[in-house]
Amino acid sequence: MIFLSVLNVLFKPKSVxxxxxxxxxGKIGYAILExxxxxxxxxxxxxxxxxxxxxxxxxxxxISAVPEPIDLAVIAIKAEKVKDIILECKKKKxxxxxxxxxxxxxxxxxxxxxxxxxxxxxIRLLGPNCVGVLSPKDIDTLFMPHDRLKRPEQGGIxxxxxxxxxxxxxxxxxxxxxxGISKFVSVGNxxxxxxxxxxxxxxxxxxxxxxxxxxxxxxxxxxxVNVAKKVSKIKPIVAIKAGKTKAGTEAVASHTGSxxxxxxxxxxxxxxxxxxEAKNTEEVFDFxxxxxxxxxxxxxxxxxxxxxxxxxxxxxxxxxxxxxxxxQLDAKSLAGLKQFLPPYASVKNPIDLTGDSTxxxxxxxxxxxxxxxxxxxxxxxxxxxxxxxxxxxTDILRDCKMYGKPFVVCxxxxxxxxxxxxxxxxxxxxxxxxxxxxxxxxxxxxxYGKIAEAGKPAPKPEEKKPEKKKPVKAKSSKKKRK
Amino acid sequence: MIFLSVLNVLFKPKSVxxxxxxxxxGKIGYAILExxxxxxxxxxxxxxxxxxxxxxxxxxxxISAVPEPIDLAVIAIKAEKVKDIILECKKKKxxxxxxxxxxxxxxxxxxxxxxxxxxxxxIRLLGPNCVGVLSPKDIDTLFMPHDRLKRPEQGGIxxxxxxxxxxxxxxxxxxxxxxGISKFVSVGNxxxxxxxxxxxxxxxxxxxxxxxxxxxxxxxxxxxVNVAKKVSKIKPIVAIKAGKTKAGTEAVASHTGSxxxxxxxxxxxxxxxxxxEAKNTEEVFDFxxxxxxxxxxxxxxxxxxxxxxxxxxxxxxxxxxxxxxxxQLDAKSLAGLKQFLPPYASVKNPIDLTGDSTxxxxxxxxxxxxxxxxxxxxxxxxxxxxxxxxxxxTDILRDCKMYGKPFVVCxxxxxxxxxxxxxxxxxxxxxxxxxxxxxxxxxxxxxYGKIAEAGKPAPKPEEKKPEKKKPVKAKSSKKKRK
Numbered sequence: 023m024i025f026l027s028v029l030n031v032l033f034k035p036k037s038v039x040x041x042x043x044x045x046x047x048g049k050i051g052y053a054i055l056e057x058x059x060x061x062x063x064x065x066x067x068x069x070x071x072x073x074x075x076x077x078x079x080x081x082x083x084x085i086s087a088v089p090e091p092i093d094l095a096v097i098a099i100k101a102e103k104v105k106d107i108i109l110e111c112k113k114k115k116x117x118x119x120x121x122x123x124x125x126x127x128x129x130x131x132x133x134x135x136x137x138x139x140x141x142x143x144x145i146r147l148l149g150p151n152c153v154g155v156l157s158p159k160d161i162d163t164l165f166m167p168h169d170r171l172k173r174p175e176q177g178g179i180x181x182x183x184x185x186x187x188x189x190x191x192x193x194x195x196x197x198x199x200x201x202g203i204s205k206f207v208s209v210g211n212x213x214x215x216x217x218x219x220x221x222x223x224x225x226x227x228x229x230x231x232x233x234x235x236x237x238x239x240x241x242x243x244x245x246x247v248n249v250a251k252k253v254s255k256i257k258p259i260v261a262i263k264a265g266k267t268k269a270g271t272e273a274v275a276s277h278t279g280s281x282x283x284x285x286x287x288x289x290x291x292x293x294x295x296x297x298x299e300a301k302n303t304e305e306v307f308d309f310x311x312x313x314x315x316x317x318x319x320x321x322x323x324x325x326x327x328x329x330x331x332x333x334x335x336x337x338x339x340x341x342x343x344x345x346x347x348x349x350q351l352d353a354k355s356l357a358g359l360k361q362f363l364p365p366y367a368s369v370k371n372p373i374d375l376t377g378d379s380t381x382x383x384x385x386x387x388x389x390x391x392x393x394x395x396x397x398x399x400x401x402x403x404x405x406x407x408x409x410x411x412x413x414x415x416t417d418i419l420r421d422c423k424m425y426g427k428p429f430v431v432c433x434x435x436x437x438x439x440x441x442x443x444x445x446x447x448x449x450x451x452x453x454x455x456x457x458x459x460x461x462x463x464x465x466x467x468x469x470y471g472k473i474a475e476a477g478k479p480a481p482k483p484e485e486k487k488p489e490k491k492k493p494v495k496a497k498s499s500k501k502k503r504k
Numbered sequence: 505m506i507f508l509s510v511l512n513v514l515f516k517p518k519s520v521x522x523x524x525x526x527x528x529x530g531k532i533g534y535a536i537l538e539x540x541x542x543x544x545x546x547x548x549x550x551x552x553x554x555x556x557x558x559x560x561x562x563x564x565x566x567i568s569a570v571p572e573p574i575d576l577a578v579i580a581i582k583a584e585k586v587k588d589i590i591l592e593c594k595k596k597k598x599x600x601x602x603x604x605x606x607x608x609x610x611x612x613x614x615x616x617x618x619x620x621x622x623x624x625x626x627i628r629l630l631g632p633n634c635v636g637v638l639s640p641k642d643i644d645t646l647f648m649p650h651d652r653l654k655r656p657e658q659g660g661i662x663x664x665x666x667x668x669x670x671x672x673x674x675x676x677x678x679x680x681x682x683x684g685i686s687k688f689v690s691v692g693n694x695x696x697x698x699x700x701x702x703x704x705x706x707x708x709x710x711x712x713x714x715x716x717x718x719x720x721x722x723x724x725x726x727x728x729v730n731v732a733k734k735v736s737k738i739k740p741i742v743a744i745k746a747g748k749t750k751a752g753t754e755a756v757a758s759h760t761g762s763x764x765x766x767x768x769x770x771x772x773x774x775x776x777x778x779x780x781e782a783k784n785t786e787e788v789f790d791f792x793x794x795x796x797x798x799x800x801x802x803x804x805x806x807x808x809x810x811x812x813x814x815x816x817x818x819x820x821x822x823x824x825x826x827x828x829x830x831x832q833l834d835a836k837s838l839a840g841l842k843q844f845l846p847p848y849a850s851v852k853n854p855i856d857l858t859g860d861s862t863x864x865x866x867x868x869x870x871x872x873x874x875x876x877x878x879x880x881x882x883x884x885x886x887x888x889x890x891x892x893x894x895x896x897x898t899d900i901l902r903d904c905k906m907y908g909k910p911f912v913v914c915x916x917x918x919x920x921x922x923x924x925x926x927x928x929x930x931x932x933x934x935x936x937x938x939x940x941x942x943x944x945x946x947x948x949x950x951x952y953g954k955i956a957e958a959g960k961p962a963p964k965p966e967e968k969k970p971e972k973k974k975p976v977k978a979k980s981s982k983k984k985r986k
């Protein structure tokens with residue numbers, strides 16, 4: 023599938039010029055060039071009037087001095103010089119520019135931003151006051167040092183942030199937990215490319231399976247809802263709105279100079295647009311990694327399988343509180359479980375395999391539970407510290423993907439546990455450090471199940487086939503996103 | 505201060521017998537002996553009728569065969585044999601026994617448990633169906649392998665758990681984050697020593713500065729409230745109640761056979777007893793590490809200092825939602841901040857030092873903010889990925905302890921960040937991976953401020969000094985717990 027959009031040039035340019043490239047380690051213009059060099063396979067042109075070579079790359083005194091065409095410019099120079107550079111970019115027929123430079127509306131300098139906006143006609147601009155983009159397989163413009171901020175592997179989460187710091191901190195967290203992203207974009211002050219256009223873009227991007235958005239304000243509410251409504255029918259969108267209280271709204275004004283608007287208005291807009299609202303930072307991360315890697319939950323019927331009774335109880339509490347039902351397994355399943363489980367285990371949902379469970383016990387129990395027709399999704403709690411659980415448990419959990427039902431894992435603990443959690447994440451299995459967070463992620467899968475269902479078009483007459491009385495809706499949404 | 509209690513023998517025995525000690529690695533009786541050998545400096549007597557030496561220790565066929573006196577027995581044998589061993593322990597004048605063995609009321613075997621209880625008169629029993637105790641400087645009876653479950657350093661959290669798995673998973677998490685504990689006790693089926701007696705014990709334990717409790721049920725509600733009420737006046741108690749919903753309550757019945765009781769009843773009892781209720785696993789951990797290491801917040805007036813605007817906004821939202829006030833700094837502070845902060849920084853609370861902040865900028869700003877008389881506590885957000893922040897930031901944050909005001913840190917990110925977070929934790933500074941969790945921990949410090957204040961006795965006439973019109977209440981509570 024070929025995916026054509028002018029915004030593609032941000033992630034897949036043929037050539038990049040770095041205006042403000044510096045020879046001095048520690049400077050932003052050096053760090054950006056270093057990140058691009060590490061990640062990008064196309065032509066790179068450092069632009070610096072005083073250098074002939076930076077980081078082993080031939081440097082040019084100006085954009086116009088570059089003899090070949092340039093697709094993308096990354097600009098990290100003083101605010102007052104940005105406008106002229108943009109005009110030069112246009113002359114050079116550069117398609118898009120990422121403006122890292124700050125010093126515009128976010129510090130009250132609205133006039134300079136307006137001028138920049140005017141100058142920016144006929145070229146696509148990202149920023150200013152942003153950290154640019156990261157597409158693990160293509161390009162990385164982030165200026166945070168690689169030893170301090172790890173870059174994640176390729177994965178299914180497309181992430182749009184109006185705050186560079188929020189975006190990069192989550193990127194770092196994702197990398198350390200083994201959670202992959204498709205594309206990250208820091209939209210900054212949005213003088214041209216907005217969060218809405220990026221949602222539309224990621225909606226069409228085949229490598230993005232779920233979209234996460236950090237919002238402080240929305241430029242055009244109507245457009246935002248319309249676009250999100252369309253996109254959320256085909257892939258899940260999770261968004262957090264910062265600045266929902268009086269104190270928070272005032273802080274938004276200090277941060278980006280924008281108006282945060284009414285909290286209820288946002289929640290209502292999210293609901294209307296089919297956006298799953300994250301109530302805190304953790305939920306942005308927790309929900310999007312589930313939504314990007316697991317099929318939606320088609321109803322609210324789940325089973326909890328655990329090796330720790332206490333964790334099962336806490337998971338059951340959270341499930342009930344968010345409207346998930348712990349279904350009774352069918353009689354055949356119960357009989358099957360009783361056949362091999364020790365008498366002190368509990369076959370009642372939450373199914374407690376107890377603290378001396380082996381990997382085999384998990385395998386047999388999970389097969390029965392996943393195959394049970396009453397069960398639509400499974401929360402697996404696996405406390406990996408117990409001596410009886412061998413290394414096979416990670417493969418057993420990976421193999422549960424074959425059942426096609428959504429599942430999430432809770433594994434609480436230190437290094438040993440976290441290392442195994444990373445392995446599971448690499449299989450596309452979302453892992454959470456507490457039972458409550460695991461269950462809430464399952465709720466997000468349930469929420470998206472509802473949204474996808476509601477967003478389905480009535481089947482067209484010619485598509486109706488007499489054998490199929492009704493398309494199995496949850497399945498088709500699953501297919502799209504796997 | 506000498507602290508005498510019969511329960512002391514659980515943590516500071518002179519000698520320990522391990523009944524069911526095994527020569528086979530992987531067996532529980534082997535793992536327990538190994539943990540005790542690694543941690544305990546007194547005499548250890550493995551009891552095994554078939555061995556003469558285990559793990560380099562002389563083994564005995566029975567307790568009575570041990571020629572010297574024994575303080576504590578740790579029992580890991582089949583349920584049906586435990587009663588006879590307890591009778592033998594009594595004959596040997598052993599002061600207390602930790603019964604790891606399961607197979608009693610938790611699997612419906614109530615009669616066996618009742619018999620055990622009868623046999624247990626004149627000896628103190630912990631368990632059965634528990635994992636025992638961990639006191640980092642004294643003794644460790646946990647049977648989880650050391651390479652899978654790390655043991656934390658000595659610290660201020662005393663932790664009581666009715667679920668062994670919940671307790672040990674959190675112990676492991678604490679160890680990996682550098683959070684210290686004073687004593688951990690898994691109370692199991694509580695046929696003798698209950699959660700209430702342990703709260704009383706830890707209340708008197710000088711090394712415990714805050715108590716965390718995982719509860720499924722309470723044996724004696726009245727005694728629980730009375731004891732907790734007394735203890736919470738002198739040190740904070742955080743508790744989580746598992747089984748607060750219909751689904752959860754049913755799961756409790758399957759787990760320990762006990763009745764979970766009404767959710768509202770528990771919340772009311774907690775409030776009456778001055779217990780801070782944790783609503784989820786994360787809060788147990790988050791709140792207790794703040795309460796064990798920071799003074800209480802005397803009112804609700806806080807400042808937020810950040811290098812990421814977005815994080816400042818999210819923190820402000822959470823603060824307002826939980827009743828914390830972002831105070832205006834006084835005029836002198838504002839002038840002081842403006843003197844050295846760049847024009848694009850924000851001196852309005854949340855104080856945004858921006859993404860190019862240096863360690864020095866933090867140092868100067870924090871000094872002004874901590875010294876401001878309007879500010880009672882500080883939430884410091886330090887995104888450590890930025891290149892301008894050097895290694896000094898951890899020492900600067902450590903030095904903020906000298907101001908005597910409560911503070912918590914938010915640092916979001918991967919390995920680099922987490923390594924520095926561990927260092928901060930070792931200084932007694934609680935660090936959280938999201939702004940919301942950091943602010944909620946500050947709320948717990950505020951909650952305890954209220955509880956400590958309410959619990960203060962009226963000053964006795966002879967203590968009243970004419971110079972001091974009113975004792976500074978928050979300070980004295982601070983003193984007690986530092």
